[in-house]
Amino acid sequence: MRIYKRVEMFHSGMTLAELLIATFVFLMCATVVLSTWLWVQKMYKVNIGSIDSRRELRTAFHRLNMDVMNSEMILTNRSYTCNGKPYQVPGAGAEGDNLVLAIPELTANGDLKNTYTIVGYYLAATDLKEDLNKDTKRLIRWSKTGLTPPEDNDPSSFKGDDISDCFAGLTTNATVVRYIQPTGGLSFRIYDPPNGIETVAIQVFRRLSNLPAIQQSMKTSYYLRNNFY
């Protein structure tokens, strides 16, 4: 009998007070775990977003650097159309969001071929299906190879219409930077004389839902290495 009473003591279950305390402790623990998880998820999203934006900017800057270094000439003061939209490359000493470069093509022996690769950068509206970032812009790099200038070995003879014609045929297009701030997000300044460019601003502004926006801002300069004057 005595043994039964002692056994009952251990099988009697929790009292109401114990149950309430246990529930409270469980809820506290669950809240802490859930909050930590949510916070880690948000942190991950912001971190990955900023790393991704920087990676994109670094790659774009690297390509721009290679393009400028390899070019023989910056085709300034040219007006051209792409997909029906007019674009204007600024003149020497001016700022704009458009750039067109002429890169000489060489033979296997390193001689000039009298053909050029025309490379350009322009801003366009985003193609992302994100409501939060639908007003942002993207920087597009395009190029076309094997173009013969109207005057032999003189890329300055490429006119605006020649540039427009590039888009009629096969042209390589790639978005190099996304989420560019809608106003004042990108600006190139062409040196006077036009032997280099300064990226006055490339500003990325990506909004995230219920999180602080990702912002990156960079500037640098590139100088032509391949102009034979």
Added chain:
Amino acid sequence: MIKRLLDKKILLTGMTLAEVMVAIAILSVMMFSIAGAISLVFKANRYDRDLTTSITFSQDVLEQIRTVVSETAEPGVFDKLLYIPPPSATPTYRFLALDIQNLIYNVECMPVPPGSDPNTRLNDIRQVKVTVWYYNQASSKNNPQPSGVKLYQISTYIRRRN
């Protein structure tokens, strides 16, 4: 059986001191691991940001020097690049920008090959090197000094144009 357990006080004993300590140790390791991983992620992100800033900034400095050398009509600009700073002087460090107060840089220009005498030196080429470091917080802001190993270095050769 229950009687035997009760008599041996097995069911009535709580956790021993060793068990409590092991439990605390396991929990502590878990907490510190999580905190460490989070801190590491932030640190890696900051490092990535600083590195990117250094890369673009250093490129900018190099290109500005190249522009000055190539575009200016002023004679002697290229020759001034022979030694910056002079071999005897202490390097001068400057902050990258007013709003970037954790990174400093310096510019060195030297003949090619380095340390060559005027007879063997390539007179129309200079090597320009830009190096970025983290700022040593212990040093004065008026005379900032580097901390640890360099963060980024880029160099190029500049040719005389005029």
